[in-house]
Amino acid sequence: MSGRSYMLAARMxxxxxxxxxxxxxxxxxVEAIANPGAVWDEWTPAYASETAxxxxxxxxxxxxxxxxxxxxxxxxxxxxxxxxxxxxQSELLLLAAAGRRAEAESAVMFWGxxxxxxxPLGGDEPIAVLLTGxxxxxxxxxxxxxxxxxxxxxxxxxxLAAAGAGDEDATWNPDGMVDPALQPAG
Numbered sequence: 001m002s003g004r005s006y007m008l009a010a011r012m013x014x015x016x017x018x019x020x021x022x023x024x025x026x027x028x029x030v031e032a033i034a035n036p037g038a039v040w041d042e043w044t045p046a047y048a049s050e051t052a053x054x055x056x057x058x059x060x061x062x063x064x065x066x067x068x069x070x071x072x073x074x075x076x077x078x079x080x081x082x083x084x085x086x087x088x089q090s091e092l093l094l095l096a097a098a099g100r101r102a103e104a105e106s107a108v109m110f111w112g113x114x115x116x117x118x119x120p121l122g123g124d125e126p127i128a129v130l131l132t133g134x135x136x137x138x139x140x141x142x143x144x145x146x147x148x149x150x151x152x153x154x155x156x157x158x159x160l161a162a163a164g165a166g167d168e169d170a171t172w173n174p175d176g177m178v179d180p181a182l183q184p185a186g
Contacts, residue, residue, distance in 0.1 A: 006083045006112030006127075008091055009152045010098075012074040018101035019069040023053035023181060025097060030089075032096040038139040039110075039128045045093055046086030052094045053182060060178035066159045068179040074098055076108075077152075077159040083112055092130055099132025107131055107148050 014022075027050055030036045030043045047055055059065040059078055066077040078091060088110065095108045111126040129143045162177050 004083050004112055005079065005081050006088055006110070007080070008076065008078045008088070008095070008108065008110050009155055010074065010076040010095055010106060010108040011151055011155055012098060012106040012132075013072060013103040014069070014074045014098070014101055015072065015103070016069055018103075019074055019179075020181060022074075022098050022101045023056075024051050026051060027055075027090065028093050028097045030093070032093055032137055033130070034136055034138040036139075038141075040085060040089065043089050044086050045090040046084060047090040048093075050090070052098065055090065055094060056178075057182045060174070060182050063174065064163065066155055066162070066177045067182055068177065069181075074102070075155045075158070077155040079159070079163075092128075095130060096132050096137035099137050100134060102133055105131055105133030105135070107143055107151070109148060109152060 027045070027048055029048070030045075036043055056065070056067040056076075060067055064079040064081075066075060068075050076095070080087065092108070092110060099106060099108075108130040109126045110128045110130065126145070128139050129141075129148065131138055131140050131143070158177070162174065
C-alpha cells in the first residue's frame with residue numbers, strides 16, 4: 001500500500017475525565033493488541049514514545065484531522081495522503097489504549113489505498129477493524145460493516161464538511177475539528 005492514502009475513524013463513548021487521562025498516558029506497546037499479527041507481521045511504531053496528546057496535536061495542526069471529545073464521545077477521523085505502516089501502527093496503538101478508558105467496546109476502522117477521504121463505498125473493505133474496550137483490543141474480520149459505517153457517519157460528515165468535499169477550491173476549515181485540549185496554549 002506504499003504511496004497511497006489511509007484513514008482511521010473511531011467513535012468511543014468516554015467521559016471527559018477519561019479522555020483527558022488518555023491524552024497523557026504513554027503509548028502502549030504492541031502487546032496492547034491481542035492479535036497484532038492479524039494485520040502486520042512486523043510492528044515498528046513510528047511514534048512509540050508519544051502520548052495521544054502529542055500525536056493528535058501534531059495531526060490537528062497539520063490539518064485533515066478530526067480529533068475531539070464531544071457529547072461524551074471520543075471522535076476521531078484521521079486522513080493521511082502518504083501511508084506509512086509505522087504511523088498507522090502508532091495511531092492504532094493509541095486507540096487501543098483509548099479503548100481501555102472507554103465506557104464500552106468500540107470498533108476502529110482502518111482503511112486506505114487509492115481512496116478519497118471518505119468511508120469505504122460500494123463493496124470496498126477496510127484493511128482492518130480494531131475492537132477496543134475496557135477488556136482489551138483485538139483485530140477482527142467478523143464485524144458488520146454496514147453497522148460500523150453507520151456508527152462512523154457523523155465523524156465522516158464533520159470531516160468532509162471541514163475538508164470542503166465536492167468543492168475543488170475549498171481549503172481545510174479546522175473550526176471545531178480539534179479539541180481545545182490538543183491545541184497550543186496562547
